Amino acid sequence: MTRCAFIGVLLLAASDARAAPDGGVSPPCTPAPGATDEPELSRLEVELRRSPGDPLLLFEQAIARAMLCDRERTLDRLSAVARSWGGLDPGNFRGFRFLWGDPVFEELVRDIRARNPPVLSSEPAYVLGPGIFPEGMAFDARTGRVYAGSTQRIVWTDRSGISHDLVPRAAGGLGFPAGMKVDTAREQLCVASAESFGPGRNLPGAVTGILCFALDDGRHLRMLRLPEGRQGFLNDLTIDPASGTLYATNTSTGAVMRATLRDTRLRELLPDGAVPGANGTALDSTGRVLFVAGDEGITRVDLRTEKATRLRRKGPIVDGSIDGLYFWKNALVAIQNGVHPGRVVRFQVDRELRTLERAEILEAYAPWMDSPTTGAIDGDSLLYLSNTQLRKLDGTARPGSGEPVPVQVRRILLRADRPAR
DSSP states (O other), X not given: OOHHHHHHHHTOOSSOOEEOTTSOEEOOOOOOTTOOSXXXXXXXXXXXXXXXXXXXXXHHHHHHHXXXXXHHHHHHXXXXXXXXXXXXXXXXXXXXXXXXXXXXXXXXXXXXXXXXXXXXXXXXXXXXXXXXXXXXXXXXXXXXXXXXXXXXXXXXEOTTOOOEEEEOTTGGGOOEEEEEEEEGGGTEEEEEEESBSSTTOXXXXXXXXXXXXXXXXXXXXXXXXXXXXXXXXEEEEEEOTXXXXXXXXXXXXTEEEEEOTTOSBOEEEEOTTSSTTOOXXXXXXXXXXXXXXXXXXXXXXXXXXXXXXXXXXXXXXXXXXXXXXXXXXXXXXXXXXXXXXXXXXXXXXXXXXXXXXXXXXXXXXXXXXXXXXXXXXXXXXXXXXXXXXXXXXXXXXXXXXXXXXXXXXXXXEOSTTOOOO
């Protein structure tokens, strides 16, 4: 989940709904607790003077106005987003839920989608059984198994299409599973667990921490909690295959944590606020550089010096609001949501791994997409969760979105000769 997701939750009203002009239902808008024009709007104004017309900053201005229930200024900023070059799409962003059905808002969304046609390049790979709402997934190339988390359980499937429980409900303190990775060398699956999946949605017996389970039978092997006195939402993780060192993001505080095989708790790598909205993570092929996705861009961490710097952008590139992030042959492959209903983007990185040189949309507006979140690299392919349907789980899906369907894991070839349709 990105910061956009958390801001959206703040804007949801728990009481009466009103009829929307398109016949759907949208809630009345209540200003978010503590919402104010300052200091966020002031910061964004400064940033926009440095980067005029940046679509992501314009989008964040609209979020800040929406938190105040300021319809006119929210629509004004979204109109600027629509005129920009980023192809950002606020149509499904729950922070603008009070505008769903508003004729001006819906026309803006139609205009954006008319100017950004679908890009279709994936093929079906795996199917997870009904009743699964996964945020995170992992892949084991040795067995061909895909692992996915649903509320307080972890399942796996293979080419057979049959789903199996690896971790039964709430075992080992498992809460809402977010990011997860297979640690092949140590025969385990490590998962970021949260005590809840939104305000008022606490899970009994759940803990916030990194939990590791045996791949063969789901035995609970390890728990890594945050340091004493620290709180937050652990979102994504990655594991150095050589050393076993684990890196995890705390999205709600913007910190990056780590733990070696000897540690019994997570330790701080980057402090709170270092990467606002810290989410997806990826290691380069040498294990010396960690990439961390944030609200407004991707941060590069030199693990030898622990120095963190934002990746530079060469040209019109939007690298914020990324959920899943993966390194493949000097490129970063990302699943971008929040500021878009969901698209898969490849960013080509320079040899020094300091600059994003260009961006290519690999998949967008596909009919099988419904809240895509994370994935995994399989050789020269990306496997990704194309329809997690998480908004049907938490009740924030747009009216008319239909009943839940089986979750698809789809495959996108990353080679230059990949087919496009």
